[in-house]
Amino acid sequence: MATLQLASWATNLTFADLTPLVIEAAVNSIYNWAGCAIGGYAQDAPHIAQITMQPFFGGPPTSSILGSNGSISEGYADAQLAAFLNGIASHVDDYDDTHLETIIHPTGVVASALLAVAEWKGPVTGEDFLTAFVAGVEAECKLGLSVTPEHYDVGWHITSTVGSIGASVAVGKLIGLDVAQMQNAIGVASTQVVGMQEFFGSMTKSFHVGRAAQGGMLGALLAKNNYTSSLQALEAKYGWLHVVSTRENATAYFDQLGHIWEIEKNTFKPFPCGIVLHPTIDAATQLHNESIEQGKDIASIKSINLQVNSEVLVLTGKTSPKTGLEGKFSVYHAAAVGILYGEATPTYFTDEVVTNATVVEFRKKVNVVTDDKRFSKDQATMTIEFEDGSTLEKHIEHAIGSLENPLTEAQLQKKFIDQVSKRIGDTRAEKADAAFKGIGNMTDVGQLRTLY
Amino acid sequence: MATLQLASWATNLTFADLTPLVIEAAVNSIYNWAGCAIGGYAQDAPHIAQITMQPFFGGPPTSSILGSNGSISEGYADAQLAAFLNGIASHVDDYDDTHLETIIHPTGVVASALLAVAEWKGPVTGEDFLTAFVAGVEAECKLGLSVTPEHYDVGWHITSTVGSIGASVAVGKLIGLDVAQMQNAIGVASTQVVGMQEFFGSMTKSFHVGRAAQGGMLGALLAKNNYTSSLQALEAKYGWLHVVSTRENATAYFDQLGHIWEIEKNTFKPFPCGIVLHPTIDAATQLHNESIEQGKDIASIKSINLQVNSEVLVLTGKTSPKTGLEGKFSVYHAAAVGILYGEATPTYFTDEVVTNATVVEFRKKVNVVTDDKRFSKDQATMTIEFEDGSTLEKHIEHAIGSLENPLTEAQLQKKFIDQVSKRIGDTRAEKADAAFKGIGNMTDVGQLRTLY
Numbered sequence: 025m026a027t028l029q030l031a032s033w034a035t036n037l038t039f040a041d042l043t044p045l046v047i048e049a050a051v052n053s054i055y056n057w058a059g060c061a062i063g064g065y066a067q068d069a070p071h072i073a074q075i076t077m078q079p080f081f082g083g084p085p086t087s088s089i090l091g092s093n094g095s096i097s098e099g100y101a102d103a104q105l106a107a108f109l110n111g112i113a114s115h116v117d118d119y120d121d122t123h124l125e126t127i128i129h130p131t132g133v134v135a136s137a138l139l140a141v142a143e144w145k146g147p148v149t150g151e152d153f154l155t156a157f158v159a160g161v162e163a164e165c166k167l168g169l170s171v172t173p174e175h176y177d178v179g180w181h182i183t184s185t186v187g188s189i190g191a192s193v194a195v196g197k198l199i200g201l202d203v204a205q206m207q208n209a210i211g212v213a214s215t216q217v218v219g220m221q222e223f224f225g226s227m228t229k230s231f232h233v234g235r236a237a238q239g240g241m242l243g244a245l246l247a248k249n250n251y252t253s254s255l256q257a258l259e260a261k262y263g264w265l266h267v268v269s270t271r272e273n274a275t276a277y278f279d280q281l282g283h284i285w286e287i288e289k290n291t292f293k294p295f296p297c298g299i300v301l302h303p304t305i306d307a308a309t310q311l312h313n314e315s316i317e318q319g320k321d322i323a324s325i326k327s328i329n330l331q332v333n334s335e336v337l338v339l340t341g342k343t344s345p346k347t348g349l350e351g352k353f354s355v356y357h358a359a360a361v362g363i364l365y366g367e368a369t370p371t372y373f374t375d376e377v378v379t380n381a382t383v384v385e386f387r388k389k390v391n392v393v394t395d396d397k398r399f400s401k402d403q404a405t406m407t408i409e410f411e412d413g414s415t416l417e418k419h420i421e422h423a424i425g426s427l428e429n430p431l432t433e434a435q436l437q438k439k440f441i442d443q444v445s446k447r448i449g450d451t452r453a454e455k456a457d458a459a460f461k462g463i464g465n466m467t468d469v470g471q472l473r474t475l476y
Numbered sequence: 477m478a479t480l481q482l483a484s485w486a487t488n489l490t491f492a493d494l495t496p497l498v499i500e501a502a503v504n505s506i507y508n509w510a511g512c513a514i515g516g517y518a519q520d521a522p523h524i525a526q527i528t529m530q531p532f533f534g535g536p537p538t539s540s541i542l543g544s545n546g547s548i549s550e551g552y553a554d555a556q557l558a559a560f561l562n563g564i565a566s567h568v569d570d571y572d573d574t575h576l577e578t579i580i581h582p583t584g585v586v587a588s589a590l591l592a593v594a595e596w597k598g599p600v601t602g603e604d605f606l607t608a609f610v611a612g613v614e615a616e617c618k619l620g621l622s623v624t625p626e627h628y629d630v631g632w633h634i635t636s637t638v639g640s641i642g643a644s645v646a647v648g649k650l651i652g653l654d655v656a657q658m659q660n661a662i663g664v665a666s667t668q669v670v671g672m673q674e675f676f677g678s679m680t681k682s683f684h685v686g687r688a689a690q691g692g693m694l695g696a697l698l699a700k701n702n703y704t705s706s707l708q709a710l711e712a713k714y715g716w717l718h719v720v721s722t723r724e725n726a727t728a729y730f731d732q733l734g735h736i737w738e739i740e741k742n743t744f745k746p747f748p749c750g751i752v753l754h755p756t757i758d759a760a761t762q763l764h765n766e767s768i769e770q771g772k773d774i775a776s777i778k779s780i781n782l783q784v785n786s787e788v789l790v791l792t793g794k795t796s797p798k799t800g801l802e803g804k805f806s807v808y809h810a811a812a813v814g815i816l817y818g819e820a821t822p823t824y825f826t827d828e829v830v831t832n833a834t835v836v837e838f839r840k841k842v843n844v845v846t847d848d849k850r851f852s853k854d855q856a857t858m859t860i861e862f863e864d865g866s867t868l869e870k871h872i873e874h875a876i877g878s879l880e881n882p883l884t885e886a887q888l889q890k891k892f893i894d895q896v897s898k899r900i901g902d903t904r905a906e907k908a909d910a911a912f913k914g915i916g917n918m919t920d921v922g923q924l925r926t927l928y
Contacts, residue, residue, distance in 0.1 A: 072698065076703070077694075082533070084534075144531075178718075179719040215680055217670070219667055220715060222715035227703050227705070228704065231664065231667070249524045251521065261631070
């Protein structure tokens, strides 16, 4: 039943079903994703991926590689390669978005697949694009909720494992699959389970997003051509839910489809690193500012004591990161740069900063105590002690970027402009800002790339 | 340790380490795979896959699509697409090979990736090709043994889940990865877990093999370009072994690498369907012949009573298959055609035969009783009762095609020639027979395709 239920809902969804809040959340999600994909393209991971895949892919260059800095003609690839690269680039900085209940970063896989297909198969209106996007995000998040927390706890990277199914639904919606084809698309997507947590802190983490975007897209395209799969891929005894989770509650969540919108709960990361580090960085940057205000010398800090939820050490317990990507999964690094510099933008998660002697020394001052009774995942208390014995303390009740304390529109825009201008310059960044914000009103989303 | 152990063994393996029996088993495995890939290309699954992927892949056509019937120039694609299509085609008839302890069909994923890369990156000698092939097969089978039976029992299609890791090792060996790169290749391959049993009986089953070939190849190629992953992808807490299995015993099996050769235990399918059906078909075809010899009328058979291991119903319990692919997972269909026609070649697993009225009626006469105490997976007892009350019975102690009762060289050759001549004609089939049997002596495996 679950597969049919999801496929039916998605194929029947129309733009008119989307509430204003849903549309706003969807546009913001795509906007934030685009900034990440453009900014993240500067990293090594998407470049190595591009060099590696280039010998294979040479179909008509229909789809944008968002962060390519050259002429527009150089910035296109076929839809599979574009989805792969935009998926990697949008996630490699760990700066994208988060559905906090499931820790899914929902836009990367779905939008990377969807934009590539929209450009290839277009013209696609902004309304149709958003409708398909929302269908994909709702599918992956409801499915994620139905297996949370067991699926994540065993070690799966839920962003990509449910993401490919979301991408198959989104692309399937865009290319007009009927219900049975949509079930088959979900089938092909769900039998490709990509992503484990062991790869956090390496380039393979963002590979998950790119590969899941390809796999989900492939599911929809194969189903369109009547490739056969299963009509009960999710709920069957040897299907997705039972194989990858000890918890299965899909129909309960699918019953909420169109009533409770998960896209409205999407949040945008203020810091480019594992989400559980955000309360720590929030505390650290505030304590940096207070220290300066009080005329204290940051260099004279003797110890940094941190109380957090135990997930912080499980996911981000790397004590001696060696690369920028590893730094994104080190609470010690995050606390150190927050205290030292009062900010934690992508600049502070490079190989150079991670191996900087001052930073390395400061990381050693960080002590972490976990207490799950007192600290939820978006909470932290940090106490810094100076050589003169004085202390400063900061408790974070809800980290910046959380649902209770979201980025303001201005903060989201600053993040976008910072990411994008570094890749393609200030002028084009301003144009990209307007282009992606206006996506819902376009008559052909394929024209996006020509607007900036 | 496990990842390092496997990577070290594979990178150090040389052709001189291979025993004559290992080489013979490897050549036979590749030979049988080629027959399947050429014959299976006639199916819908590889054709839909090709049509679907064609818009993307247009890199230099370096690698063979084995079953393409046109001119040689039309039979090539880039290495990723060739691996995908040969993987699908070689498995779609369920006629390939089986490592019985694990139920892995070992050659499809590994050879599909390896041949495509050998043709692209060559010249590669036959000895180097076989060495890399054996490294990949040993890797996947040892890994499979270490998670058997728990990994399969939960619903994974072990052929593709371990196959992509085998392919990464084989391709990594061929392109000369060092140990750390090999560990990274294993990492990228292992985070892509493709294949669940729910898709048995649909085109998605063979998709698993093609997709795993692509994913494993991609792991090796990315690692060569220094894409980072994990050096302990298999054994880490949130790595492959713990995430996909409740059993983890990899180092015990890796300790046997190079001492106990899994390739020597590879068997070749006499019938194009799920391996657990083979004892049933063996009994049915023998009973057909005995009935004829005794002048009995097959049409007057009243009932067909079958005693088998319970896995037969778990994996192949479809009572009313509707397509040829579903027929391959129906013990009722297998028993019916075996009794009716005295053989069970690919001809008897088409949509036409599966929906034929006589066959449908005969399927209803089949009663299955399971008894795990008396019947292992390669055993069966069949009793047929005629309208006159007389009965005939046949017990199969080891099904034809099993390790104890393997196909003879002549039977293996007949299977190959039957598959291949149907696709590319008798003359080319004879040449292909010689070409693939001689693969070990070639100075450039890339010339294979020009020999037939």
